[in-house]
Amino acid sequence: SQELEQSxxxxxxxxxxxxxxxxxxSKTLYGLYWYKQxxxxxxxFLMMLQKxxxxxxxxxxxxxxxxxxxxxxxxxxASQPSHAGIYLCGADTTNAGKSTFGDxxxxxxxx
Amino acid sequence: DAGxxxxxxxxxKTRGQQVTLRCSPxxxxxxxSWYQQALGQxxxxxxxxxxxxxxxxxxxxxxxxxxxxxxxxxxLNVNALLLGDSALYLCASSxxxxxxxxxxxxxxxx
Numbered sequence: 313s314q315e316l317e318q319s320x321x322x323x324x325x326x327x328x329x330x331x332x333x334x335x336x337x338s339k340t341l342y343g344l345y346w347y348k349q350x351x352x353x354x355x356x357f358l359m360m361l362q363k364x365x366x367x368x369x370x371x372x373x374x375x376x377x378x379x380x381x382x383x384x385x386x387x388x389x390a391s392q393p394s395h396a397g398i399y400l401c402g403a404d405t406t407n408a409g410k411s412t413f414g415d416x417x418x419x420x421x422x423x
Numbered sequence: 424d425a426g427x428x429x430x431x432x433x434x435x436k437t438r439g440q441q442v443t444l445r446c447s448p449x450x451x452x453x454x455x456s457w458y459q460q461a462l463g464q465x466x467x468x469x470x471x472x473x474x475x476x477x478x479x480x481x482x483x484x485x486x487x488x489x490x491x492x493x494x495x496x497x498x499l500n501v502n503a504l505l506l507g508d509s510a511l512y513l514c515a516s517s518x519x520x521x522x523x524x525x526x527x528x529x530x531x532x533x
Contacts, residue, residue, distance in 0.1 A: 316465070343520055354427075354513060355466070355524040362520075400465055404520065410479045411456070411515075411522060413465030 315339055316403055318414035326422050330389050333417045335401030337382040342404040344384045346375050349398040349416070358386075358399075388419075396421045425450070427516050427525035435531045436504050444499040444528045448516030454478075455497040456522060457489060458513040466513055472497050504532045 317336045325331050335344070343362050347355035359368045364379025372389045388395055398416040428447045436442050448455050454473045458466035468481035472491035491497045495516075501508055509532045515522035 345521070347524070352511065352527075352529065354429075354526040355515075357521060357523055360521050402465075402522075410468055410471065410481070412468065413458075415463070415465045 315412045316401055316414035318399075318401055318417050320417060321415070322418040322420070324420045324422065325391050327392060328390055330387065331391055331419070332388075333386045333399050333401075333419075335384045335386070335403075335414055337403055339382070339403075341377075341379065341382055344377050345402040345411070346384070346386050347400045347402060349400060351398070355400060391419075391421045393421045393423055395419060427452075427514060427523050429512075429514050429525040429528050431528060432526065433529045433531075435533060437533050438504055438506060440504050440532075441500065441502045442504060442530060444501075444512050444514075444530070446497045446499070446514030446516075446525060448495050448497070448514075449523050452516035452518045452523070453495050454517045455491055455495065456515045456517070457497070457499045458515065459483070459508075460511040460513055460527070462510075469499070501530075506532050508532050 315338050319334050345360050346358040349355050359375045361377035367376045374387045377384045398418050400416045402411045402413040427449050430445045456471040457469040460466040469483050470480040471478045475491045486502045488500045511527045513527045514525045
């Protein structure tokens with residue numbers, strides 16, 4: 313079974329709207345990462361969260377980690393077409409750095 | 424800083440052939456991990472190299488092997504290619520925890 317579940321699988325929003333993507337782990341998290349990927353390209357590092365309750369922001373993107381629930385959320389405020397892409401959560405489920413990934417959330421932002 | 428680089432960008436092989444993919448890590452990074460990403464899925468961990476040794480391995484057969492050189496660059500070798508090996512192969516380098524990914528090599532097996 314999938315260790316990291318992302319929801320929703322895909323999302324279409326109007327430009328300017330806010331949105332949230334969720335990531336839930338079935339195992340203990342040693343670190344939670346968010347990446348963005350354009351189709352067929354490499355992953356662009358967005359943020360890393362390590363401690364329960366930790367929240368980080370970069371421009372209009374905010375990520376939070378709920379360690380007890382083994383969940384993370386990624387929130388985009390006032391979405392823009394440049395936010396479109398595939399958002400992947402990844403996690404270290406061992407303390408030796410082996411990372412697993414969710415299957416991604418495809419975000420489309422309509423102008 | 425060039426970031427993580429991978430070569431080649433695209434590759435077409437036939438079943439049964441062997442392939443070698445290359446990765447140069449971000450400057451100062453000593454750990455290299457390889458991932459396979461099938462269409463519509465998240466990356467799957469193949470293995471990780473540190474100090475020229477395979478440190479961890481995912482659920483991939485022995486047809487997948489690798490190497491890390493003294494300058495921390497790495498190669499991924501796949502023998503006896505199968506149609507199912509067609510995927511985007513991603514290399515990630517790290518110094519501590521955060522992994523930075525290269526642009527990937529798109530392998531097509533015909």
